[in-house]
Amino acid sequence: MSEQTALAQKIAMLTAPDSIDQTGARLISVGRDPEPLTAILREVDDTVLERSLAFVCGDTTVTIVAAGRRLRGIASVTPAKDADIIGQVISRDDPDGVQAAFDLLQELCGTADRLTVRSLPPEPFGKGGERGISATGLTELWGVTMEVIPKPPMEKFLSTNATAFLSVLHIRDGKIVSTAGNFKALQTIWKSQVDTFRKAHAKMVRGEEKAQLVCFEGAFDDGSSAAMALYENEVVLVAYQAKQYGEIQSSWQRIFT
The missing domain is CATH 3.30.450.30 (Dynein light chain 2a, cytoplasmic)
Incomplete structure (x- = not known):
């Protein structure tokens, strides 16, 4: 995504009215518009200070940790899910872990009809020097775009x-x-x-x-x-x-x- 395109999309997001669902969470994908993983990466890309981002689709809550426009890792899943990648910081040095994080997010959220997010205070996660991977980098590794093509x-x-x-x-x-x-x-x-x-x-x-x-x-x-x-x-x-x-x-x- 070019810098001009990214800037234009962020300005559009800032000027658009927020969509808040009945629970008070922000609605970021409806009817897979945009695709749920695109919506998740856009939230990561908008997160500068470290935060816990709780994504809810149906009865599932996936909490990730993001900072510096980077995804550090998946902190928790509710209901509990047996996956080794949960609680681990992702790194380019561990391509299997990067793929496991993608597979888990795709399994839990990839076909969600409605996806909401809450930005919560950060909780201890990994080590301070483990930075994770930038949202832009994940678009390449996961083959997921952050660009949103508006529907008519x-x-x-x-x-x-x-x-x-x-x-x-x-x-x-x-x-x-x-x-x-x-x-x-x-x-x-x-x-x-x-x-x-x-x-x-x-x-x-x-x-x-x-x-x-x-x-x-x-x-x-x-x-x-x-x-x-x-x-x-x-x-x-x-x-x-x-x-x-x-x-x-x-x-x-x-x-x-």
Whole structure:
């Protein structure tokens, strides 16, 4: 990654609103955007003073020690995991240990749908002279990039809320590009109501149509709700449980405003 690219990405991170989950931890990867190991290395690269970084995915907590933009090692895993690399400082002189650290992180976090982090005070770990390996160095050793290629806004909205949606119908330029779940009812809404709504809405705004999320609580017989997302040449219809409304609305605001 070039210095200019790295600087631009860090500025973007600083100016973007923080995503905090319900536990108060910072949300750094949702729907594998970015990839969990990319998110972990970016956190290491942002850590100058020694800290314990506790990453949580599902029921698993992986605590690593980072300092000087370097990963020193994996301090602990909860629930307990039998792995020799835990508690050891990684070093280029021990390629097997470096690979073992990668394998463990990939096993525990690599396919996580949601990954959060807490920055905690450091705890004693290894010896003072054992510095670990820089995040940049690990991108080469592990074949993991720290660069994040932004997804188009609507795709980001869908991946961010993938676990909240019961069904999805995604249309671009009038053609179905993706579906999920039992989308037949959504298809009926699209064919019978969406075009009429967009025409009426265009008359009301009298100008460029902005991104819009319209929610219909209890729209279906089973009690689930529906939402229609409009952005440029894209229409997304989703079904979801009403309790997910706050999270869906919050993510929409982060992505489109």
